[in-house]
Amino acid sequence: MIRFLGRRVLQAIVVLFIVTIIVFVLIHLLPGGPARAELGVQATPTAVESFNKQHGFDKSLPQQYLTWLGELFRGDLGYSYKENSTVLDLLKDRLPKTALLAGVSVAIAVLIAIPLGTLQAVRRNRLTDYLATAVTFVLYSTPSFWLSLILVLFFSVKLGFLPAQAPQGSIAAVLAQPSGLVLPIATIALISVALYSRYMRSSTIDNLTQDYVRTARAKGASTARVLFGHVLRNAISPILTLLGLSLPFILSGTLITERVFNFPGMGLLFYNAAVTQDYPVLLAVTLVVAIATVLGSVLADIGYALLDPRIRHAHG
Structure with missing residues (x-):
């Protein structure tokens, strides 16, 4: 049973890692780049440059990914200029209601x-x-x-x-x-x-x-x-x-x-x-749904193993 749970958790971690890569790629595919997607098409070059430097978008892609991943672990999912609020605060307010x-x-x-x-x-x-x-x-x-x-x-x-x-x-x-x-x-x-x-x-x-x-x-x-x-x-x-x-x-x-x-x-x-076209919110919700889906799959497998002894015996 322990081996089975360990394998499923490890698989979930790998899937979540792949999900973060996909979302990171989507960020860079935003129309006009991440800066103009968040600041708007009317943003001045100076504002875009300042935004890129502040969020590490002027670095190489591997460095950007590590920076973004660090911000993600700290709960920094970006800022919604359309809602005039951090994306994390929006999720904190809306997620319990949907749950x-x-x-x-x-x-x-x-x-x-x-x-x-x-x-x-x-x-x-x-x-x-x-x-x-x-x-x-x-x-x-x-x-x-x-x-x-x-x-x-x-x-x-x-x-x-x-x-x-x-x-x-x-x-x-x-x-x-x-x-x-x-x-x-x-x-x-x-x-x-x-x-x-x-x-x-x-x-x-x-x-x-x-x-x-x-x-x-x-x-x-x-x-x-x-x-x-x-x-x-x-x-x-x-x-x-x-x-x-x-x-x-x-x-x-x-x-x-x-x-x-x-x-x-x-x-x-x-x-x-x-x-x-509030891209930070769209990507954050996509990430949350992907994480919830992976966790739901893991919890379903655990419940299945608890109900069916054959699963526990087959995977040690």
């Missing part, structure tokens, strides 16, 4: 998808399975912005039950208005349920045909004991891997959802930065 939105949405989706997928597997090729499959296929094929607009039209415009705009302000202010979070969370959760339930159904069906299930039934174990005592633990394992690997898609879904509901998170920050 709240995505975390609650995925947690709700998993809590619904696991029993739903298990029920479909147990009642495979019956009416319950057909109805659930039809609903999940419709949800999975529905674009998130379209689902958001439908929810707003029905629950906000028609019924007036819920606000059409997400709460604004700090994370405390957002939490103080839970009704404003219902529709954004529902949008991401419904689409995620469609994805996870299909995997849970397939995984459960696959495990129900395994030899250990037939052995347990031959020993007189009840259906409930077989299902919840043996099958469920093994069937959940692929969901953990899927959670780690689907993190980029979850974050892209929050981007669209945050834009529709004007939720002040990372997605809306990225969208506004793309519209205003």
Whole structure:
């Protein structure tokens, strides 16, 4: 187990190192160079020269990379002249809100998808399975912005039950208005349920045909004991891997959802930065998403190893 974890952490470090190189290259591919990308096209040659000297862009590329990497480790992700704030402060303000939105949405989706997928597997090729499959296929094929607009039209415009705009302000202010979070969370959760339930159904069906299930039934174990005592633990394992690997898609879904509901998170920050060509923010968000994706993959592998003893034994 220790060897397995060590190998995965080492792989993650290598991947993160490659990610930093890619982001560093992107910085130098910015239109007009890093200085004009941050200062604007109207910046004077003197200002550009001063900026390059201040940030080490007048040195060789290897020296620049080491300087930039040192600044990165110190939390210096640049300055957003469009937002008149350091990029780190922007991330500190927006990241917890997106983490709240995505975390609650995925947690709700998993809590619904696991029993739903298990029920479909147990009642495979019956009416319950057909109805659930039809609903999940419709949800999975529905674009998130379209689902958001439908929810707003029905629950906000028609019924007036819920606000059409997400709460604004700090994370405390957002939490103080839970009704404003219902529709954004529902949008991401419904689409995620469609994805996870299909995997849970397939995984459960696959495990129900395994030899250990037939052995347990031959020993007189009840259906409930077989299902919840043996099958469920093994069937959940692929969901953990899927959670780690689907993190980029979850974050892209929050981007669209945050834009529709004007939720002040990372997605809306990225969208506004793309519209205003705020390159430091765009690159910082790209770096954060890449790091989160790698960490999510590592955590998924660790969870998979903890649930499946065969992984621990195979890797020592």
